[in-house]
Amino acid sequence: MLHDSYGRQVEYLRLSVTDRCDLRCTYCMPEDFKGYEQTDDWLTFDEIERVVRAFAHLGVRRIRLTGGEPLLRGNLAGLAGRLSAIPGIADLSLSTNATHLAKNAQALHKAGISRLNVSLDTLNPARFAAITKREALASVLNGLMVASEIGFAPIKINMVVMAGVNDDEIDAMVAFCMQHGFILRMIETMPVGETGRNAGFVALAPIRERLRSRFGLVDGVVPGGGPARYLVSHDRRFQVGFITPMSQHFCETCNRVRLSVDGTLYTCLGQNDKVDVRIMLRAGCSDRELAAALIEGIERKPFKHEFKEAPDKVIRFMSSTGG
Ligand code: SAM
Ligand code: SF4
Numbered sequence: 001m002l003h004d005s006y007g008r009q010v011e012y013l014r015l016s017v018t019d020r021c022d023l024r025c026t027y028c029m030p031e032d033f034k035g036y037e038q039t040d041d042w043l044t045f046d047e048i049e050r051v052v053r054a055f056a057h058l059g060v061r062r063i064r065l066t067g068g069e070p071l072l073r074g075n076l077a078g079l080a081g082r083l084s085a086i087p088g089i090a091d092l093s094l095s096t097n098a099t100h101l102a103k104n105a106q107a108l109h110k111a112g113i114s115r116l117n118v119s120l121d122t123l124n125p126a127r128f129a130a131i132t133k134r135e136a137l138a139s140v141l142n143g144l145m146v147a148s149e150i151g152f153a154p155i156k157i158n159m160v161v162m163a164g165v166n167d168d169e170i171d172a173m174v175a176f177c178m179q180h181g182f183i184l185r186m187i188e189t190m191p192v193g194e195t196g197r198n199a200g201f202v203a204l205a206p207i208r209e210r211l212r213s214r215f216g217l218v219d220g221v222v223p224g225g226g227p228a229r230y231l232v233s234h235d236r237r238f239q240v241g242f243i244t245p246m247s248q249h250f251c252e253t254c255n256r257v258r259l260s261v262d263g264t265l266y267t268c269l270g271q272n273d274k275v276d277v278r279i280m281l282r283a284g285c286s287d288r289e290l291a292a293a294l295i296e297g298i299e300r301k302p303f304k305h306e307f308k309e310a311p312d313k314v315i316r317f318m319s320s321t322g323g
Helices: 044-055 076-084 103-108 124-131 137-150 170-180 194-198 207-213 277-282 289-297
Strands: 012-016 064-065 091-096 115-119 156-160 183-187 218-220 229-232 240-242 256-259 264-266 274-276
Touching: 012 044, 044 076, 044 277, 044 289, 076 091, 076 103, 103 137, 115 137, 124 137, 124 207, 137 156, 137 170, 156 170, 170 183, 207 240, 207 256, 218 277, 256 289, 264 277, 274 289, 277 289
Parallel strands: 012 064, 012 256, 064 091, 091 115, 115 156, 156 183, 183 240
Antiparallel strands: 218 229, 229 240, 256 264, 264 274
8 A cells, every 4th residue: 555654545646648738728838838758758558557557556546547638649548448457446537628539538438437527617719719729619518528428427527717717607617517417626726837826816715605505505525536625406416626725725635646748756746756757667677666666755745735835836837747
């Protein structure tokens, strides 16, 4: 089992399969970003599978494929099939912007991905283009409808709420998610990279209380292993989650680490502590040495982020770490 020095068990790996993206969400990635990892430094599928086997052996049960935009990595369904077949991996999920979801959804579902998180901050095409710097809302909505028809469940919509950008659209997003049976999750912007620092932070607590009374919602629990706190309707058919890393952090229950596409294991999103897994793999480490490095790195997992105390600390962008 993987435990850190504060007694938290790590059982969830966020696995970035690319640092490229076809969108440029203002809070995530600079529009003119050029600092991509060399493709030679990307972990191969064989290397990823080896690392995930090592994690599974140490008690990790959940994997989320992420990026960058994971659907830009060739044959992602092939990788998903390999990972979902690893003994011990009970839950394989995907975070995507959904621009390429419609054509990939069937293969991904067959490969063992059942749960999806889709980023969607607005339902307004012009606003979507302003936030993401691309005109792709129609493809995203099409991807969502195809995925829903195929039977992905649950589908969670991640909405980053930004002051003066989309905070007037919350009720419209609630209505959209109610209509289609999606779980809505609102996210506070985090100062990850300079893009995150300039994103127009909005505290979610007042929004939560307004929605509670407007829609008659009550506190609820939704499975998934993440840090969101939920409100649900009385018949539980509608669920809305609030991810509040800034106003009410959840570090004391953190159960996750992140592996970036170049094989760097980050043990906290808001700190720079890391293990250079790729370098070990390519130096020919044994399985025992790999496991020892993971155990030791996770033992040193920092207690908490310092987004408030030291907002300039993390210079890497969310797309590079794997969100
Ligand atoms: N491209 C995929 C997507 O957008 O879902 C996966 C990667 S993306 C980095 C993962 C999540 O990180 C998205 O839900 C996105 O909204 C969130 N994110 C990116 N930058 C953020 C920031 N500065 N603060 C809060 N959330 C952020
Ligand atoms: Fe791309 Fe996702 Fe970042 Fe948007 S949030 S730029 S879709 S990686």
